[in-house]
Amino acid sequence: MTWNEIATDVFSRRYPQDDLTMTVVRGTHGLLLIDTGGSPAHAALVDAEVKQLGDVRWVVNTHAHYDHTFGNQHFAATGVPIYGHHLLPAHLHEHERPRLAAWRAGTGSEPPRDWHDVIITPPTRLLSERSWLDLGDRSVELIPLDRGHTDGDLVIRVPAGDGSTGAWIVGDVIEEPGPPMYGSGCFPMRWPRTLAALLDEIGEDDIIVPGHGRAVSRAYGVAQLAVLESTATLTLEHYRAGHSVDRALAFQDAWPYPVAALELAVQNGYQELDEDDDLDVPQVS
Numbered sequence: 001m002t003w004n005e006i007a008t009d010v011f012s013r014r015y016p017q018d019d020l021t022m023t024v025v026r027g028t029h030g031l032l033l034i035d036t037g038g039s040p041a042h043a044a045l046v047d048a049e050v051k052q053l054g055d056v057r058w059v060v061n062t063h064a065h066y067d068h069t070f071g072n073q074h075f076a077a078t079g080v081p082i083y084g085h086h087l088l089p090a091h092l093h094e095h096e097r098p099r100l101a102a103w104r105a106g107t108g109s110e111p112p113r114d115w116h117d118v119i120i121t122p123p124t125r126l127l128s129e130r131s132w133l134d135l136g137d138r139s140v141e142l143i144p145l146d147r148g149h150t151d152g153d154l155v156i157r158v159p160a161g162d163g164s165t166g167a168w169i170v171g172d173v174i175e176e177p178g179p180p181m182y183g184s185g186c187f188p189m190r191w192p193r194t195l196a197a198l199l200d201e202i203g204e205d206d207i208i209v210p211g212h213g214r215a216v217s218r219a220y221g222v223a224q225l226a227v228l229e230s231t232a233t234l235t236l237e238h239y240r241a242g243h244s245v246d247r248a249l250a251f252q253d254a255w256p257y258p259v260a261a262l263e264l265a266v267q268n269g270y271q272e273l274d275e276d277d278d279l280d281v282p283q284v285s
């Protein structure tokens with residue numbers, strides 16, 4: 001297994017731990033690494049294995065979930081700047097910190113790992129607006145998104161140049177190989193419009209690299225948007241009918257995939273609607 005060049009100077013590699021797909025973008029000044037893995041040991045492994053391509057000079061987090069940020073301390077210790085959405089530290093505090101505490105205490109269902117090594121480390125450069133990062137001979141755009149998979153999602157756009165393909169590194173805003181992952185701090189009612197706006201910018205020939213699994217095309221993203229929309233539409237219908245979360249999920253056949261994975265979708269969707277019941281769901285185009 002080695003690094004796979006999916007677009008000019010954009011390399012990705014799948015790791016069995018958390019089925020992560022790690023991605024780096026190479027410029028003449030060094031490597032930009034996207035996400036740091038689910039533990040400091042994993043970050044150290046990736047750092048060592050990417051040396052064949054160069055030195056990591058910048059790191060970006062696509063969002064706060066543990067499997068994307070728990071390696072941050074490895075890079076923070078070397079003084080490498082870590083970029084992230086300005087709301088990412090709050091998500092770490094609210095969701096990942098208690099999750100880590102529960103795993104350390106041996107409660108909850110965790111991947112087997114030595115959690116005692118982890119020091120939760122927020123990004124050192126927080127972004128609330130799009131900005132360009134100069135890698136030497138090329139620049140990439142860091143784009144903080146509106147609420148979706150979490151409230152701190154950020155995608156990286158690598159523009160196409162000289163006949164090369166554009167690439168988008170999107171974290172878990174698009175999920176591969178499975179359906180969308182409604183995890184802690186997700187916004188199921190707003191996720192469709194956030195993804196729709198992102199897909200508007202992605203070209204037909206661009207390549208999309210999700211945080212897990214294989215690289216995909218824009219068409220895959222459009223299909224995933226339809227799943228997000230149908231989940232949000234059904235959630236809205238049940239909410240308006242006054243059904244409890246359990247009652248809504250009891251209509252098992254109506255949901256686009258097994259309801260075991262949708263509990264948080266409906267629960268968090270109801271919460272969004274409680275706070276703003278003018279939320280509507282954009283229709284599949």
Ligand SMILES: [Zn+2]
Pocket residue numbers: 063065149172181183
């Ligand atoms: Zn995630």
